[in-house]
Amino acid sequence: MMLLPCPWCGPRNVTEFAYRGENIARPDPNTADKATWRDYLYYRSNRAGWEREGWFHRAGCRQFFSIERNRTTNETRGVGTPDGAGDAAHSGDSR
């Protein structure tokens, strides 16, 4: 079971987290056309390789954070909280 480095709690079993998917910005709801809005709702890059993703530490600190994960190796880097207040001390590579 892989470890995911929570910016607040340190490395924890990945089963403690909820996966939020690729980080995608929400378009302006008053100006977005249908294509833009539905890209936001349904389209994902699904790249094999590094991707910035959102995770939620459901069984821990209950904080949302973003992290880069290599989807072919599960290596992680660049963890941060949404407001940038994450703890750099915990954000080292887990390997």
Added chain:
Amino acid sequence: MTAPMRLPSQPGEVIDRTVPLMFGWNGRAASGYAGDTITSALAASGERVFSRSFKYHRPRGILTAAFDDPGCTVQVGDEPNVRAAHRRLAAGMDVRAENAWPSLKYDVKAANQLVGRFLGAGFYYKTFISPQRLWPAYESVLRRFSAGGSMSVDARRGDYDKRYVHVDVLVAGGGPAGMAAALAAADAGASVLLVEQEYDLGGHLRYGGAAELATLRELRDRVAAADAIEVLTDSVAIGRYEDNWIAVMQRTAAGVAERLVKARARSLVVAPGLIERPYVFAGNDLPGVMLSTGVRRLINLYAVKPGLRAAAFIANEAGDAAVEDLRRAGVQIAHVADARRGTGLVHATGRGGLRSVRFSDRTVEADLLVTAVGWTAPTALASMAGDRPEFDPGAARFFPTVAELPGGIYCTGGLAGDGSLDELVGHATAVGRAAATRSRVGVAPLPHDPHPALFHGPTDGFVDLCEDVTSKDLATAVAEGYDGAELAKRYTTSTMGPTQGKLEVVNTIAMIAELTGRGIAETGTTTWRPPYAPVTLGALAGRTFEPVRYSPMQPWHSAHGAKPLVAGAWIRPDHYGDPAAEVRAVRSGVGIIDVTPIGKLDLQGPDVAKLLNLLYVNKWSKLGIGRVRYGAMCADDGVVFDDGVTGRLAEDHYLMSTTSSGAAAVWEWVENWLQTEHPEWAVHVTPVTTSYASINVAGPKSRELIARVTDVDLSPDDFGYMHVRTGRVAGVEDSVLWRIGFTGELSYELHVPGAFGLHVWETLLREGADLGVRAFGVEAQRILRLEKGHLIVGQDTDGLTRGFSAGLDWAIKLDKDDFVGKPELVWQGERSDHPRLVGLATVDPQLVPPEASQIVAGGEIVGRVTSSRMSPTLRRSVCLAQLADRLARPGTTVNVRLPDGRTIQARVTDGLAAVDPDGKRMRV
């Protein structure tokens, strides 16, 4: 039972001759000593056949005399598939042969070997294809003929435990290298878990000579004295997963049946030693054909004479040592054929056991044939970590490519290379030290000693003894085009039996390589996957942990005949015997229901109204203090997500309620929007679902009842519909009262501090006895709200139901600047061709179409019944339905198809409410 094959005391024996044990073998009395395995005890008494083989039901005997022995799987009591060459004897064991009928000696299914050519490669794929209607018949016949013991559904072996362990270094394998690595790591300050699959540490030292036994004693003593080393014996590391998460199966553990240890190790040292590889030739499965390591285990560990007259075919020092052990044990040596000098082994013959062996230069009579032709490197754990082992033709075995392993994986011992015992211990010591610091410093690679490449003789024999796969089968597979290692494996099932390749994988690959004219290195190896050794399903399942939730009133519910309803983790009263009577009590007098599971979120801060405006489809800016409002939430795809009421308790203090099933999701939803989209908003969210016990008091007499237990002013002018008050209820301070009406009646929802829930509940029942108060359950509440036409999200909506399809037109405010789901709702409103939520009245009022009944028109599905019940109030069926827009006009007659195939008529009603459509009752 006599023990004609038991030898006098051996220096390294593990049996305790002072403790004789009696047990049963196929219904007869048998005996052995403490420390014997089932197999060694039986072998001491002269038994040579332990099972019938998987496909051809050939008699099988001892090969390795260890866990992996393919011919030594037995039934013990009601436990099937026990590894008899590993399982220690216990007094009173009822041991029986598996897979033999009517007996081990006369097995009628052995006729399978006469039709062997029909059971060859791809047999299942070719034979039982058509006709499809016969598949069940095929299955029942095949099951009777296939391997495995029998299991009792009543079998109880105690708990299958789990344990989490965190260590610096996990050493898989407790031979000399594993012990040395563990000691070095501990010396360097690491905590160590040392895992050994046998009952004792030592590996091959255990069945060695005086020098090996001396080294063994020294290493064992040092391990025992090292506080930082925890030793698990009769345990095996069955899998290595990401970030060195290692599953260790502890087969014997005090107080429990088995224990699955989930270990997180900074470093993993793989030190499993080497597994001796069998040789393929005609007759290689006859009882009496053994590996040199099997012979040495029998003699040195169990003091059992493996045969009376031995022949040997050897190519290495292990073979020399086995021959020496046999001489010492007084076994007559008929002939030793040394493969290093070019002698070949042609075939072996016998019926029910070995009788004669034909070598390239002579034929000898023997009841024991020892082979020592080389080794298999069990690279499993390294492979699971991503290693691709490489074949060294000079050494005739695979080696892990250590340099390529990810951080924290180390290999040592025979797996890593060759050398004297001292050299191997030296390497392991360096590895242990490096593992402690997760470096590679000071580890020099071990050399690879040359070894003759011997895989098979000139005749066809068994390659996989578990699965009864022969060299002929492999030739067939390659001829039919399955010429890659992974393809041929699946087609023939070679390496797919319980030994999972540990004995047969290299021979399989070598033969495919030869048949295809490629090299072994080019052919590659099959993939090692967890589990490394067979495990019981019970051990993997372990104890089940399924959290359940109860309300504070649960003791009353269970004492009053509540029928439990499992709603997610909650256990709720569905009803107390008569839901229709509960409904009538609410409509005519007063009832109380435990609604504690309703989600409750305490929201505080100056920006709560902004949050509510974002998450709900309706408007919240003008909600006054002391007021309550209904709200519905959609996701950004416009689909209805949850609903509930939210009340404003003070200037910056709100209490939000959610559906019971949506409580956790809404809490997460709120946090998500606050943390990721609006961290600048000052709002604090605290889940208080179970801080309060929640009781809905409903019915025309509810005001009268509540007035008896509270000092809150209940007059309709002061405390009107959709208002909230705080105060004292039944003597309990800090209670919250909401005047809302899910049931359609005058009702008050009480939220009282949780620990007082039972007190308040019992007080209400006592104080309202003369009013006819009665408890009602979830079923009555569902009927009441259906009569009133109130939506349940998830019942009357599904994962595709957008806001305007849920009857929420009145609530959705598209003129708000933003709210979650707004664009999709704008577009849904523009198209206006969406399904509608409607009320239905069946033309025959006594028919209740089951929920999810389809509504059809012109051969098309145009809707479905989402909720339906017989109304005790109206004495007719009441329904809600999702229906195509074109049919949703009130008065339209639609066809409802029942599950039994009948079609009935129903009319679309005017509005959703069947009872009190004007809403007068709840506003009194």
Added chain:
Amino acid sequence: MSEPDKKPLARSPIAPALPVRVVDGWEVSAARSAAPLTLTDVTPLAKVSVKASARGPAETTIGVRFGRARRIDAGDLVVGSGPGEWLVIGGIGSAPAMTEHWRATTAGAGELVTVLDLTHGRAMLRLTGAHAADALSTICAIDLRDSVTPDGTAFRSSMAALVTDVVRDDVGGVRSYLLHCERSSGQYLFDAVLQAGAAFGVEVCGLTT
């Protein structure tokens, strides 16, 4: 209104081991045990939640960071239970005074601080004994060794598949853990910990005050 004559009785979600007694309006077990490993239902203790921003001015005032727990002069235990989130644990019945105290203490912090009494919303257990960590390691994946989670550590994780707050709070030098979860799962957690401790001879002991 006719004030009911019966004084409200507060109950834990965990059925008390007999015999029972009433302490400050709470029904508690009067059972006693001198076993080397004991499990006690301490749900009646006052539990007050304090919320502010993570690493904000209020945190400086409170003086306990996320992941740590510290006993203050009044004897109350201040637990850094989440980023910008504290749980203060005090004596039975002291929640109103504690709420007042923390509102007053953080009033000048210059940021939104929310103080909320969660006494009724949470179940709380105490497992005490030298083998407490061994017992918990059968249901919890967190590293409970002293080097990682020493006395005074607080964390939230999954215990027997239930989200549980854990505080390492040794008692007189003996290893001890406070475990708390949302109230409705209290009995479940209690039973799971009892089962986990069975191999180490755990016994139920009532709350001593």
